[in-house]
Ligand SMILES: Nc1ncnc2c1ncn2[C@@H]1O[C@H](COP(=O)(O)OP(=O)(O)OP(=O)(O)O)[C@@H](O)[C@H]1O
């Protein structure tokens with residue numbers, strides 16, 4: 681288990697605001713930090729702002745007409761919000777986009793090799809890492825000659841993560857790895873993420889709607905609602921938190937409300953009492 685008090689911070693997002701199309705304010709002051717060697721979960725429902733946060737970090741908002749208008753993003757003490765995504769990859773930060781973007785017409789192995797494009801350390805090192813990826817994802821080894829477009833959703837998610845690992849990252853920003861996958865496969869993918877985290881020391885910031893599975897594998901979690909962090913804490917504490925249980929772990933019958941509703945409701949109750 682990580683000791684948050686003593687570990688080195690890799691990534692710091694300080695109070696960022698993101699606006700789309702010059703008018704739509706989507707992130708309203710989001711702060712979070714990612715420690716070296718940790719798995720950090722960014723949780724929240726549909727449209728909470730998880731993908732926007734990850735894209736802000738890896739500077740992928742421009743193509744979406746989005747812009748960071750306030751706050752700062754710092755990686756290993758250096759402001760990175762003006763770096764292009766390739767420069768960030770060279771610094772060791774890579775994003776696996778939502779929806780498993782593999783090149784459908786390439787084989788699994790060709791896809792993995794495209795992940796090594798920023799590397800300058802030669803063919804032998806790349807071959808070794810290909811074997812490392814196959815060790816973590818035996819399924820990809822079996823399918824290595826198959827055209828990615830014809831592999832299953834789970835295999836494509838594995839391929840997308842494997843390709844990111846081929847850049848020898850220090851930090852992976854992983855967007856919604858569970859999306860559209862059967863529970864057993866989701867579990868398998870999270871187990872591999874954990875194994876890579878422990879075996880290679882790769883840090884993860886993972887965005888997930890699936891709070892249950894994410895909090896079982898992450899060390900720390902942030903919960904986003906409508907572009908704001910409404911709660912954060914050690915994953916073990918969040919799992920036991922009554923509000924998290926009720927609103928995000930499906931342990932209540934009356935559907936999902938918002939934290940802010942609960943809070944104002946409690947405030948109101950205190951006020952009346
Ligand atoms: N390119 C865009 N232009 C305008 N608004 C956008 C754009 N992309 C996202 N949004 C809006 O920003 C908000 C946050 O979206 P975002 O995709 O970051 O949420 P999310 O937490 O990743 O959700 P999901 O779990 O559904 O992937 C949503 O209200 C969405 O409609």
Ligand SMILES: [Mg+2]
Nearest residue numbers: 730731778856
């Ligand atoms: Mg998203």
